[in-house]
Amino acid sequence: xxxxxxxxxxxxxxxxxxxxxxxxxxxxxxxxxxxxxxxxxxxxxxxxxxxxxxxxxxxxxxxxxxxxxxxxxxxxxxxxxxxxxxxxxxxxxxxxxxxxxxxxxxxxxxxxxxxxxxxxxxxxxxxxxxxxxxxxxxxxxxxxxxxxxxxxxxxxxxxxxxxxxxxxxxxxxxxxxxxxxxxxxxxxxxxxxxxxxxxxxxxxxxxxxxxxxxxxxxxxxxxxxxxxxxxxxxxxxxxxxxxxxxxxxxxxxxxxxxxx
Amino acid sequence: xxxxxxxxxxxxxxxxxxxxxxxxxxxxxxxxxxxxxxxxxxxxxxxxxxxxxxxxxxxxxxxxxxxxxxxxxxxxxxxxxxxxxxxxxxxxxxxxxxxxxxxxxxxxxxxxxxxxxxxxxxxxxxxxxxxxxxxxxxxxxxxxxxxxxxxxxxxxxxxxxxxxxxxxxxxxxxxxxxxxxxxxxxxxxxxxxxxxxxxxxxxxxxxxxxxxxxxxxxxxxxxxxxxxxxxxxxxxxxxxxxxxxxxxxxxxxxxxxxxxxxxxxxxxxxxxxxxxxxxxxxxxxx
Ligand SMILES: Cc1cc2nc3c(=O)[nH]c(=O)nc-3n(C[C@H](O)[C@H](O)[C@H](O)COP(=O)(O)OP(=O)(O)OC[C@H]3O[C@@H](n4cnc5c(N)ncnc54)[C@H](O)[C@@H]3O)c2cc1C
Ligand SMILES: Cc1cc2nc3c(=O)[nH]c(=O)nc-3n(C[C@H](O)[C@H](O)[C@H](O)COP(=O)(O)O)c2cc1C
Ligand code: FES
Numbered sequence: 001x002x003x004x005x006x007x008x009x010x011x012x013x014x015x016x017x018x019x020x021x022x023x024x025x026x027x028x029x030x031x032x033x034x035x036x037x038x039x040x041x042x043x044x045x046x047x048x049x050x051x052x053x054x055x056x057x058x059x060x061x062x063x064x065x066x067x068x069x070x071x072x073x074x075x076x077x078x079x080x081x082x083x084x085x086x087x088x089x090x091x092x093x094x095x096x097x098x099x100x101x102x103x104x105x106x107x108x109x110x111x112x113x114x115x116x117x118x119x120x121x122x123x124x125x126x127x128x129x130x131x132x133x134x135x136x137x138x139x140x141x142x143x144x145x146x147x148x149x150x151x152x153x154x155x156x157x158x159x160x161x162x163x164x165x166x167x168x169x170x171x172x173x174x175x176x177x178x179x180x181x182x183x184x185x186x187x188x189x190x191x192x193x194x195x196x197x198x199x200x201x202x203x204x205x206x207x208x209x210x211x212x213x214x215x216x217x218x219x220x221x222x223x224x225x226x227x228x229x230x231x232x233x234x235x236x237x238x239x240x241x242x243x244x245x246x247x248x249x250x251x252x253x254x255x256x257x258x259x260x
Numbered sequence: 261x262x263x264x265x266x267x268x269x270x271x272x273x274x275x276x277x278x279x280x281x282x283x284x285x286x287x288x289x290x291x292x293x294x295x296x297x298x299x300x301x302x303x304x305x306x307x308x309x310x311x312x313x314x315x316x317x318x319x320x321x322x323x324x325x326x327x328x329x330x331x332x333x334x335x336x337x338x339x340x341x342x343x344x345x346x347x348x349x350x351x352x353x354x355x356x357x358x359x360x361x362x363x364x365x366x367x368x369x370x371x372x373x374x375x376x377x378x379x380x381x382x383x384x385x386x387x388x389x390x391x392x393x394x395x396x397x398x399x400x401x402x403x404x405x406x407x408x409x410x411x412x413x414x415x416x417x418x419x420x421x422x423x424x425x426x427x428x429x430x431x432x433x434x435x436x437x438x439x440x441x442x443x444x445x446x447x448x449x450x451x452x453x454x455x456x457x458x459x460x461x462x463x464x465x466x467x468x469x470x471x472x473x474x475x476x477x478x479x480x481x482x483x484x485x486x487x488x489x490x491x492x493x494x495x496x497x498x499x500x501x502x503x504x505x506x507x508x509x510x511x512x513x514x515x516x517x518x519x520x521x522x523x524x525x526x527x528x529x530x531x532x533x534x535x536x537x538x539x540x541x542x543x544x545x546x
Contacts, residue, residue: 003275006516044513050307052460053512093514224303224310225512227275229268231288231314232303241296241317246272 004098004227005033008091012068014084017150020075022084023060026092028067035062035069036101037126038218038250042226043071044093048082054095055079056223056245058122058195061154072121072150098226099249102126102193102216108134109190113159114176114204116142116196122218124151126193127158138162138189142176142200145169177203186211193217205253206260215253219244262518263485263508264289264342264368264408265314269328270335276515280336281522286368286432286506287324289342290358292350294320304441304450309460309487310509311439313453316344316376321357333363340366340406344373348396355401366403369393369428372410372435374457384410384435387422394426406483409433409474411463416470417477424478432483432506433474434467460509461487468500475501475542489517491524501542 009026017023042054061070075081086092102122105111111130115123120141130137137159143149146169155161163171164179172179177200186192186207194204195218208215221244224230228246235244236257242248253260264286267273279285297317304311318324324341332339341358345351351369358364371384371393383389394407407423409416411434420431436457441450467486475482484502488494489510497505510517525537534540 006276006514051305052308052509053305053310095515222301222303224305224312224509225266227515228272229266229288230303230312230512231265231297231317232301232312234297234300234302234317236300 003033004095006093006095008093009069011086011088011090011092013088014086016084017072018147021150022073022075023151024071024073024083024086025068026070026094028069030067032062032064032067032069033097035059035097037104037129038101038122039097039099040122040226040249041069041071042095042098042223043083045079045082046086046090046092048078051079051082053224054226055083056098056220056226058125058218058249059097060121060124061128062125074117095226099245100247102218102250103191103214105130105133105191108136110134110136110138110188111191111193112138112140112181112186112189113193114140114142114182114196114200115194116176116200120150120196122195123193124154124158127155131158138181140164140176140179140182142166142179142196143170175203176200177207182207186213189213191216202258202260205256205258209253209260216250217253217256218249219251220249261483261504261506262286262511263506264340264370265312266508266511269324270332270339273511273515274335277519282337282518283504283522284338284340285335286340286342288318289316289344289370289373290318290321290324290354291316291344292321292354294318294323299452301450301452302456304456306439306441306458306460307462309458309462310512311441311451311456311458312436313451313456315453316373321354325357325361329361329363333361338365339363340368342368342370342408343397344370344376345393346376348393351393351397352400355397359401359403364403366406366429367397367401368406368408368432369397370408370435372408372412374410374412374436374438374455381410381412381435384408384419385413387418390419391422391426394423394428398427404429406430406432408435410435411466411470411486412438417473420474420478420482424480428480430481430483430503431474431478432485434463434470434486437463437466459487461489463487464493468496471497471502472500472544488521489513491521491528494521494525495528495540498537498540499542499544501544503538503541
């Protein structure tokens, strides 16, 4: 009892990061429970009557001293659009904390986190927690173009940051798996993490599997409830269908049935 | 009460609050053997509701009895098993197993699941089918037998009368409406099964009408289900003749809705100077 909560958070700020990404900082109605990187919240979209279901978003940052958490919202469809139009002082209802987190590295392990698209959100949080254990945190962020890269300075505090862009305007040209750090040093890492578009995660997983490196990915299956009752978000695994919202969203690639 | 398939096996809701506060929990549909359910995607959001095509994914009744039941049996609220089969024999065998469990005071016979190819709704859409399952299950089951009706029929009150005639103690309705969603951009169906079951506020007016019709047709208590998300919704169902209600898809929005409805009903009674919730049942003013 009481492991999960539904609460009205107050919007402290809503900052536009670029064309399609917004950073929402939210104050919790009471003390926040422990939240780990990879976990998410399910957000009620107000002012959009015909939208009935909540929308899941990864926790980007937690500040326990001020009882706030942040989300990065990328505009995809109607729900995310309405969410980014929210004003300071507004209340929004969150179900939290949901899902299982990434495996935090052990002391001094070398880790590589790879993100692309809206999937970058949990990586900062992961880097921050990992930094407490190890100085060997590398991150490769992939995007279409230089202006798609967001919150860069934040990442730099906790990791050695590398970029790729499809148009070559920042960092290495191409996809994340084309980056020299990924191509040449993958074997050197103890743990590799990926989140972002399916194709990207599969590309990362394929290389990690071939190299025999521990690899976790964070899935974004469609969800109705987010807390394990509807069985809509399932992913086939070696141990049968699992719920992405409760058994995941983070999975070890060896548990998945991806054809890679 | 909490509707089957929307509250898991009660533990998931107990993660939010003490479930002894709700009127009863209808557990996720259970079958004789393990079922993996349908392929992903199983969900599509629609205006004020959603389509699902879960397809009764569950680990089978033996797993339920050995693993789930011991963990939940001491919750201080009625736990009702939602019983599913593809043949009458399966319904009987499953019921007999559930009958052995002390802390399960009732079963809800699901003859209305639109998401499985065999059985399920096939029994619920004809009077002879509904009669046959109800009759045979009644023979082996002395505790409370609730039959869950499909709205995907021409006249739901005919089916309700048929199962009442075979000894059902109560009927619950509605299950989901058969529906479909297409992505105009990709020209593909949004569900792996093409069609699925529609639920949520979108179905409330039709569910309410059906509950009203059935309440007039039968003498046994009717449990109202369909798009209930607040106190007013629940009261409307009682006025239409339901003796109790279940919240389903509303739980996805907010698992606390049932508690809010219970509080809201108490207030409603005070405001309308009524002593008992039963004073509302079938109290539609014409
Ligand atoms: C665990 C998890 C973590 C996520 N973290 C983030 C994050 O940190 N930042 C971010 O910008 N996005 C995140 N997403 C994706 C985000 O939930 C979707 O972008 C959002 O739900 C889209 O809603 P919409 O109404 O704008 O889109 P819609 O118009 O409804 O649909 C557009 C697309 O959004 C996706 N989508 C829609 N509804 C859902 C839903 N209920 N669950 C999952 N996907 C859905 C589908 O792929 C759909 O095709 C995450 C998703 C999951 C499952
Ligand atoms: C995801 C999902 C799964 C369901 N699974 C079952 C089930 O296993 N057995 C059953 O009798 N009804 C099942 N139902 C139907 C609900 O119990 C309920 O009858 C229906 O959703 C209408 O009520 P609502 O609008 O309040 O959700 C399911 C509904 C949903 C949305
Ligand atoms: S979203 Fe409902 S079970 Fe995962």
